[in-house]
Amino acid sequence: MRFAPDQHLHIGSLIFDRLDQIDLTGPYEVLSAIPNATVHIGAKKMEVVKDFHGLPLYPTTTLRDMPKLDILHVPGGPGQQNLMEDEEVLGFIRRQAAEAAFVFSVCTGALLAGAAGLLKGRRATTHWASMEVLPLLGAIPVNERVVIDGNWVFAAGVTSGIDGALRLAAMARGDDVAKQIQLYMQYQPEPPFDSGTPEQAPPHILARQRDAVAALTAARIETAKRVGEKLGLVSSVVAD
C-alpha cells in the first residue's frame, strides 16, 4: 500500500475532444470510490468535451488549474491523434508525471505519453490495434491487459481500464479497498461472446475491425514516426 490512509489523494484525469469515453469513465468508477481522494476531470477549457461517439462530458477544472496530482490518468481515443504535438497537453502530462506517485495510461493514452517523451525504454501496452506504434515512441510493447513498469500502470484497450484501475486502487490503498470497490461495482463480468481480443475473435470479425481502423492506425504510425524521430525516441524492439 503506497499512501498513508490519512493522506488525501488528488487524482486527475485528462479529457479531450474525441476521446474514447470509457477510457475515462471505466476507471472513474473505480478511482472515484477510493477513500480520502478527489478526482479532477481536466480539459483545456471549461466547456463541453465530446467523446468520439458524441457523449458530452464537462470538466471540473482546466489543465492549468489542476492541482499537483498523486495519480495522473491519461485516457485515449481517436482524438489522441490530434494532440501528438500539442504543447499544452503534452506539457501538462510531463509536468504532472514528473511528480505523481503513479501514472495511469489507458488505451491510446499511451501514445500521448510517448509523444511527451515519457516512454523511452519503458515496458508498456495500449489498444491492440496500436501496439505497433509503441516502439516508434521508444516503448517496449508487452501484449498483456495490464502492464506495470515502475510507477506507471498501463491498461490495454478501452475496457481494460477497469482492470487497470482496480490494480491501481490496490497499489494505492490496499487490496481490501479494491475488493470492496469491485463488489460495489458487481464486477464479475460475463461477456456473452469470446471476441474480446485479436487472438480470440473469429477471423472475419478481426478482419472487419482491422479494416474499420486501418486509416486511423496508418495515421498514428506516420505521426509517431515523425514525433519519435524528432524526439530521438526510436526503439528497435518489435511488438510481440
Next chain:
Amino acid sequence: MRFAPDQHLHIGSLIFDRLDQIDLTGPYEVLSAIPNATVHIGAKKMEVVKDFHGLPLYPTTTLRDMPKLDILHVPGGPGQQNLMEDEEVLGFIRRQAAEAAFVFSVCTGALLAGAAGLLKGRRATTHWASMEVLPLLGAIPVNERVVIDGNWVFAAGVTSGIDGALRLAAMARGDDVAKQIQLYMQYQPEPPFDSGTPEQAPPHILARQRDAVAALTAARIETAKRVGEKLGLVSSVVAD
C-alpha cells in the same frame, strides 16, 4: 436480429442527478457503436448533470424533446431514490417503454421502472444490494447478471450494464455486430480479485459494503413499499 439493417435506430438514455455514471457510460460504449443508430442522452433540463461521485455529464436533449425511441435505456444509482414519485421522469419512462422495441434497465434503474408500474409480474434483476426491493414493486427477482423478460433486458449492478448492452446489441443487430464491438472494446476482462458478487467476496468485505449502503437500502425499501402499495403492485415472491 430484430431490426432491418436499413432501419435507423433511436436509442435514448435517461440521466439524472446522482446517477451511477457507469450505468450510463458502460452501455453507452456499446450502444454508440451499433451501426445506423443515434444515441440520445436525455435529462430534465439542458444543464450539467453530476453523477453521485461528481462526474459532470451533459445531455443531448430534454426528456420532452426525446424522439420516439426504439431502445429505452434506464440507468440507476443513488439518485434513483429521489425520482420514485417524480411524474416527469416516470411518465417519460412509461411513454417511451410503451412503444420501444426494447427496454434496457441497468442496476437500480429497475426500481424506477418498477415505480412507473412497469414490472408487475415481470422477471427482473437489479443491483445485488437492492434485490429485495423488486418484489415490493411487483417484480419477480432473478439472481442473474442479465435477465431477459420479453422485450425487457435487465442488467444487475453497475458494470453488469456492459454485458447487458452486448446482449442487447446482438438482439438488435445480430451476433456479429456485438462481437465486433466487443473486439473494438478489447472486452476480455481480467478482474484482479474474486470479489465481484456477494457470493464470491470475502465475508468481511461483504459486511463492510452492506454497512456502507445500509441507510440507502433501508430508504429504498421504505419508498418501494409505499409506492408499491399505492400502485397495487405487491408480489409475494421472495428474492432468491
